[in-house]
Structures are given as structure tokens and as C-alpha cells.
Amino acid sequence: MWLAQYKDLIWILTISDLKVKYQSSYLGFAWSFLNPILMMIVLYLVFSSVFRITQENFALYLLIGLIAWRFFANGTMKAITSITERPGLVTKVAIPRQILVLSMTLSAFISSILEFIVLIPMLIILGAGLKWTIVFFPVVHAIYFLIVYGAGLILASLYVYYRDLNLIWDVILQAGFFLSPIVYPVSIIPDTYITFYLLNPITILMVTYRDFLLYGVIPSPVSLVLLMVTGAGICVVGTAVFKRLERRFAEVI
Amino acid sequence: MPEDTGIPDTTAVMVSDLSKHFRIPKERKNTTYDHLISLLHGKNTAYDEFWALKDVSFSVRKGETFGVIGPNGSGKSTLLKILAGVLFPDSGSAQVNGKIAPFLELGVGFQPDLTVKENIYLYGAIMGLSRREIDRRYDGILDFSELKRFESMRLKNLSSGMTVRLAFSTAIQTNPEILLVDEVLAVGDEEFQGKCSKKIEEIRREGRTIVFVSHDLDTVQQLCGRSLLLDHGEIRSLGNSEDVIRDYHAMLQGR
Numbered sequence: 001m002w003l004a005q006y007k008d009l010i011w012i013l014t015i016s017d018l019k020v021k022y023q024s025s026y027l028g029f030a031w032s033f034l035n036p037i038l039m040m041i042v043l044y045l046v047f048s049s050v051f052r053i054t055q056e057n058f059a060l061y062l063l064i065g066l067i068a069w070r071f072f073a074n075g076t077m078k079a080i081t082s083i084t085e086r087p088g089l090v091t092k093v094a095i096p097r098q099i100l101v102l103s104m105t106l107s108a109f110i111s112s113i114l115e116f117i118v119l120i121p122m123l124i125i126l127g128a129g130l131k132w133t134i135v136f137f138p139v140v141h142a143i144y145f146l147i148v149y150g151a152g153l154i155l156a157s158l159y160v161y162y163r164d165l166n167l168i169w170d171v172i173l174q175a176g177f178f179l180s181p182i183v184y185p186v187s188i189i190p191d192t193y194i195t196f197y198l199l200n201p202i203t204i205l206m207v208t209y210r211d212f213l214l215y216g217v218i219p220s221p222v223s224l225v226l227l228m229v230t231g232a233g234i235c236v237v238g239t240a241v242f243k244r245l246e247r248r249f250a251e252v253i
Numbered sequence: 254m255p256e257d258t259g260i261p262d263t264t265a266v267m268v269s270d271l272s273k274h275f276r277i278p279k280e281r282k283n284t285t286y287d288h289l290i291s292l293l294h295g296k297n298t299a300y301d302e303f304w305a306l307k308d309v310s311f312s313v314r315k316g317e318t319f320g321v322i323g324p325n326g327s328g329k330s331t332l333l334k335i336l337a338g339v340l341f342p343d344s345g346s347a348q349v350n351g352k353i354a355p356f357l358e359l360g361v362g363f364q365p366d367l368t369v370k371e372n373i374y375l376y377g378a379i380m381g382l383s384r385r386e387i388d389r390r391y392d393g394i395l396d397f398s399e400l401k402r403f404e405s406m407r408l409k410n411l412s413s414g415m416t417v418r419l420a421f422s423t424a425i426q427t428n429p430e431i432l433l434v435d436e437v438l439a440v441g442d443e444e445f446q447g448k449c450s451k452k453i454e455e456i457r458r459e460g461r462t463i464v465f466v467s468h469d470l471d472t473v474q475q476l477c478g479r480s481l482l483l484d485h486g487e488i489r490s491l492g493n494s495e496d497v498i499r500d501y502h503a504m505l506q507g508r
Contacts, residue, residue: 009378016364016375092361093379094338094353164284247341250334251275 002096009095013103017078018110032111033118036066043183055185060126060214065182067115068209072148072202073173075108079152080159080166084253091250098242101156105149113141123213131216140208140219143231147201150234157245160252181206201230260348265431265462266313266336270345273331273486276300305331306486308345313479315350316460320477320494322470322501327483329466333357333433336464351462354380354429360420365409369400372408373423380427390426397448398422418445425452431462436469470498 003010022028040063047053047062055061082104083090083097090097116137123130159165177183180202189197197203204223211217260267278300282288306328313319321329334340335347337357362379363372373394377387395401398418403411411419434453457463457476467473473480473494480497482490482504490500 005381005383006378008374008382008384012375012378016367086362088358088361089379091339092358095379095381162283162285162288164286168285250339 002099006096006099010099010103010106013099014106014110017104017107021107021111029114033115036063036070036115037122039066047183051184053184053188057126057128057214060123060128061185061210062183063119063122064210064213065180065206067112067119068144068206069177069180069182069202070115071108071112071144072151073177074111075105075148076151076155076169076173077166078104078108079148080155080169082152083156083160083249084163087253090253097246097249098153098239101152101242102149105145105152108148109141109145116141119213128214131212131214133212133216133218136212136219139224140205140212140227143224143227144205146231146235147205147227150231150236150238153235153238153242157242157249160245160249176200176202201227260312260350262350263315264312265315265317265350266319266464267348267350268312268332268336268346269310271306271309271332271335271342271347272304272344273306273328273335273340273342274302274304277303304486306335306342306483309483309486309488310345311481311488311491313462313464315462317479318457318463318465318477320473320480320497321464321466321483322468322473322480322497323483323489324505326485328486329483330357330435331486332483333435333464333466337433349431351430352381352428353431353433354424354427356424356432356434358435359417359424363408363416363420366407368405368407369403369411369419370405372419376420376423377427380424382427394419394422394426397425397452399445414442414445421449425456429461431464432456433464433466435466470501474498 022032025031027034040059043062043066044059048058079101082100086100089095089100120130155165155169179197180200186194186197186203186207204227208219208223208227211219280287280291282291309328309332321332323329331340334357335342336349337353338349339357360376362375364375367375373391374384374387377390378384382390395404398415398421400411400415400419400422403415408416408419432453453463453476463476465473465477477494479492480494481488482497482501484504489504490497
């Protein structure tokens with residue numbers, strides 16, 4: 001099994017990516033949580049005073065949504081270039097190439113966990129307090145990882161052939177940001193569209209994170225199962241697409 | 254990656270009816286935009302087909318040192334890359350029986366900003382070794398590369414010769430059952446080259462399999478019992494190295 005045989009390589013690639021990320025900027029790790037906090041402040045001002053959204057604990061509501069969303073956005077954006085970034089490892093040596101996608105997803109995953117850890121004091125400072133339901137974090141985040149990794153496999157293998165896919169994906173991400181309940185509550189969606197709206201697995205994830213982090217509500221088993229099925233499904237499809245497309249990677253890169 | 258299924262125990266490499274062609278697009282289309290534009294213009298995908306390998310079949314016994322020769326562009330490297338599992342065949346199969354060390358290029362994945370030590374672990378991991386396996390071989394690698402003094406130096410501060418020495422030493426320590434060697438024996442200074450040849454000779458005597466691709470006919474004659482001559486992706490001659498090399502000379506003169 002490639003996962004076991006190459007676990008050290010996966011780890012080395014993940015760690016060295018994190019090192020580069022945190023050493024290259026002056027504030028290093030601080031950026032990865034300053035970014036969502038600054039975003040939260042801006043969005044808070046805009047949406048609470050201009051759009052007059054009155055949501056209980058709106059600052060934390062925003063912050064949780066932003067941090068959760070960042071894993072999807074950063075993870076897929078890192079994964080998309082993971083194959084083409086390391087041409088030597090694709091054309092000169094036969095390693096299972098999904099390792100490259102996996103380690104970039106893992107790097108984003110670890111960053112995301114650190115951001116959630118920074119969220120804990122924020123929960124206390126901003127008056128929501130800690131709920132015991134936070135124990136659901138590992139389960140939900142692991143399922144989320146499957147979704148991001150599966151999507152990463154599809155994107156990375158397509159990107160080898162379509163080198164502007166990252167630009168297209170960037171636009172899709174921006175649309176996704178507003179099509180998911182990050183800056184507004186689900187309740188503002190009109191009844192006519194709500195069924196379609198809830199088809200977006202990211203929506204279910206956002207609701208779930210807020211349930212157990214902010215409201216102390218146990219995630220509903222139905223949504224957990226749905227998310228798990230989605231995650232497994234995306235991984236299976238992603239692996240199939242990747243296996244099919246990797247046959248000509250070494251010729252195209 | 255070639256799978257090791259259903260080939261006799263005494264065979265290390267079995268290639269049957271292997272063909273590989275490359276599609277060289279007349280117009281390069283790299284982006285979605287390019288693809289859309291060509292759809293709008295109604296131009297169909299125009300490819301030049303180039304057969305790098307055509308119906309190649311041969312097998313290499315375990316413990317054999319097998320040479321592959323031929324002029325530039327005859328398909329040698331393509332063959333090696335398919336055996337290494339980097340390229341995939343279009344038809345036919347290439348099966349490899351045992352752990353393989355592709356020496357297609359040395360130092361793949363080296364990170365200039367990491368130290369010699371860190372690079373040994375990285376390179377070993379790329380070659381499929383676990384941390385513990387590298388721990389055990391670590392001293393051997395440093396000794397062989399003669400880089401003990403530079404252990405904690407960053408790789409970018411080493412000369413290119415030293416870098417290749419480090420790569421060769423690490424790769425050779427992975428204990429492969431089958432070695433794919435693509436003219437990498439020209440490594441470092443003369444003294445180190447001698448050391449490499451001696452190491453290869455040692456591996457050969459231990460009964461491990463080597464597939465050796467080279468332009469250096471003397472070395473092929475000296476090392477390889479049997480050889481294969483490729484020309485335009487097809488087998489021109491296969492058998493005793495002496496005969497194959499004679500055929501090669503004849504072919505070159507015939508041109």
C-alpha cells in the first residue's frame with residue numbers, strides 16, 4: 001500500500017511546505033490567523049451596519065465560517081499546482097503521484113487546524129464560551145479533509161492539461177464563497193431555493209461547524225452521514241480521474 | 254507502475270509487444286482557452302504521431318546484466334522510463350519482478366536549501382525507503398560519498414560533482430534487486446567514477462539484475478552478456494552483446 005510505504009516521504013513533503021510557508025513571510029504563522037481575523041472585522045462592519053444582518057454572535061459566526069472556508073480554498077489552490085510544481089518527481093522517478101496532492105492537502109489541513117486552535121481563545125474572549133460539543137471537531141474535520149483531497153486530485157490532474165484551470169477555479173471559489181453561508185445566515189435564503197442551496201456540501205459543513213463550536217449542538221447524524229458519503233464519493237471519483245489522467249503526466253509536463 | 258504479476262521467478266524483466274507513441278500536437282494547446290478557441294474554429298485535433306517504441310519484446314533473466322544500445326532517438330530512454338514506471342505503454346506490457354532502482358537521473362527532488370543530512374533522508378524517502386531503513390544505511394551513504402565533513406552543510410553550498418556523488422551513494426544504498434542505469438556512470442572525478450564502476454561490478458557479482466543503457470559500446474561489451482539494439486523504436490538485433498554491437502556498427506555504416 002503506497003500510503004504506508006511512502007508515509008515518510010508524505011510527511012517530509014508536508015513539513016517542508018509548511019516550513020517554506022511560515023519562514024518566508026516576516027510574521028510567519030501569525031499571518032495565517034491574522035488574515036481571517038482581519039477579514040472578519042471588515043465583513044463584520046459591512047454586513048452588520050450596511051446590510052443590517054442581526055445574527056447572534058455575528059463576529060464569531062463569521063470567523064468560524066471564514067476559517068472553515070479557508071481550508072477548502074487554500075487546500076484546493078495548493079493541490080491544483082502540486083503536480084506541475086515538482087516536474088522532477090513526476091518525470092524522473094516513479095513515486096505514486098497522488099503523494100504530491102496528498103502532502104499539499106495535508107499542509108493546508110495542518111494550517112487549518114492551527115487556525116481553529118487560535119479560534120478557541122476567540123470563542124472565550126467574544127463571549128460564546130467553550131462547548132463540550134467541540135469534541136466533534138476531529139470527526140468533522142477528517143471528513144472535510146476527504147472532500148478537499150478528492151477535489152484536489154481532480155483539479156491537480158486536470159491542471160496538468162489545462163494550465164489556466166487555476167484562474168477558473170479562483171473565480172469558482174469566489175462564487176462559492178457567496179453561495180455558502182459564510183457571511184450571512186442560511187435563514188435569508190428564500191424557500192424556493194433552499195433545496196438547491198442545501199445540495200452544496202460546504203453549506204452543510206458550515207452549519208455543522210457552527211453547531212458544535214458556537215451553539216453547543218450535536219451535529220445531526222443525517223448530515224454527518226451525508227458528509228461522510230460525499231467525502232468518500234469525491235475521493236473515489238478523484239482517484240479514478242487521477243489514475244486515468246496520470247498516464248500522460250510525464251509526457252505533458 | 255509496472256506490476257509484478259505472473260512472470261516466472263527466474264525472469265527479472267519481461268517486455269511483450271510493447272508499443273508507445275507520442276502525440277505531438279501541430280498546435281500547442283495548454284489551456285482551456287486554447288481548447289475553446291480551437292473548438293470555435295472547428296479545427297480538429299491535429300497530431301503528428303511518433304512511434305517511440307513498436308512491438309518490442311524481450312526478457313531479462315534474474316542476475317543478468319543487459320545492455321540497451323542504439324542511436325539517439327531510437328527509443329532507449331522511452332523504454333527505460335516505461336520500465337521505471339514513469340511512462341505508461343499504449344499497448345503491450347512491461348513487467349518487472351522485484352524492487353527497482355531507476356537511475357534515470359540522479360538527485361531528483363534534492364532541495365538546495367536543506368542540509369546534506371536532510372537531503373539524504375528526503376532522497377531515500379523518494380526512493381521508497383522508510384526513515385528507519387535510512388537510519389541503518391546513513392553512515393554507509395556518507396562514507397561512500399566521502400562527504401562526512403559536509404554533513405550539516407546546505408546542499409547549495411556543495412559543488413555539482415559532490416551533489417551527484419551524494420545522489421549516487423544514496424541511490425545505490427537502496428538495495429534494489431533491479432537497477433536501471435542510464436549512463437550515469439560518468440559521475441564525479443575519475444577516482445569516484447572508478448569507485449562507482451567497482452560498486453556496479455559488485456552488485457553484478459551479487460547476482461542482481463542490471464539494465465544498462467549507454468552509448469559507450471566498450472563498457473556495454475565489457476559488462477553485458479546480452480544486449481538489445483533499438484532503431485526507430487524497433488528491435489534491430491537481440492542477443493549476445495558482441496554480435497549486437499557488430500550489427501550496430503554495420504547499421505551505422507549502412508547509412
